Amino acid sequence: MGRVRLSVAERREELLGAAIEQISARGVAALRIADVAAALGVSNALVLYHFSTKERLVAAAFTHAAEDDLAQLRGLLARRTSALRRLRAAVRWYAPTGPAKGWRLWIEGWAAAPREPALREVTRELDRQWKAAIAEVIAEGVAAGEFSCPEPDAAALRLTALLDGLAVQLTSYTGTVSRARAQEWVDDALARELGLERAALTPTRR
Numbered sequence: 001m002g003r004v005r006l007s008v009a010e011r012r013e014e015l016l017g018a019a020i021e022q023i024s025a026r027g028v029a030a031l032r033i034a035d036v037a038a039a040l041g042v043s044n045a046l047v048l049y050h051f052s053t054k055e056r057l058v059a060a061a062f063t064h065a066a067e068d069d070l071a072q073l074r075g076l077l078a079r080r081t082s083a084l085r086r087l088r089a090a091v092r093w094y095a096p097t098g099p100a101k102g103w104r105l106w107i108e109g110w111a112a113a114p115r116e117p118a119l120r121e122v123t124r125e126l127d128r129q130w131k132a133a134i135a136e137v138i139a140e141g142v143a144a145g146e147f148s149c150p151e152p153d154a155a156a157l158r159l160t161a162l163l164d165g166l167a168v169q170l171t172s173y174t175g176t177v178s179r180a181r182a183q184e185w186v187d188d189a190l191a192r193e194l195g196l197e198r199a200a201l202t203p204t205r206r
């Protein structure tokens with residue numbers, strides 16, 4: 001039985017998904033068009049028809065992954081609840097102890113970005129939008145009197161720097177720090193940035 005004929009959009013999404021899996025497994029430098037094609041049982045020519053070069057395929061794959069992560073983040077931050085609850089949910093989701101993106105993929109992206117201009121723009125834009133979204137909710141919480149934070153933009157930068165750094169430690173250097181300890185540090189940092197006691201981050205049962 002032959003392969004099901006896909007629309008252009010469906011085929012691109014299938015190729016991007018395969019590229020993300022191959023990048024996570026092999027890394028950007030070692031990735032070949034042939035790897036993506038073989039994973040789906042299609043020809044190299046089909047992959048090149050949609051993306052023309054490996055560089056464009058890699059940039060598109062990271063863009064695809066970034067858009068998915070940003071959609072998840074916006075969904076968490078758009079919930080009808082307090083700014084504190086939204087922040088806690090978003091930070092814990094994004095943290096390397098949570099169910100966010102495959103950290104191996106993004107660590108690989110950061111490592112390759114200095115040599116890949118298109119990829120550098122993708123990772124930079126994801127970073128910018130993540131920080132902006134967190135800073136916006138922090139500002140909302142300050143305005144509502146939930147907590148205090150004199151510099152929401154700086155707080156968002158410090159939080160993401162901690163989360164990204166812990167992701168590297170947990171993903172690349174197994175055993176350096178436990179996931180439980182990393183989560184404690186994340187909660188401590190969030191409470192400190194918001195001028196709250198750590199206990200304020202623990203949801204109360206109703």
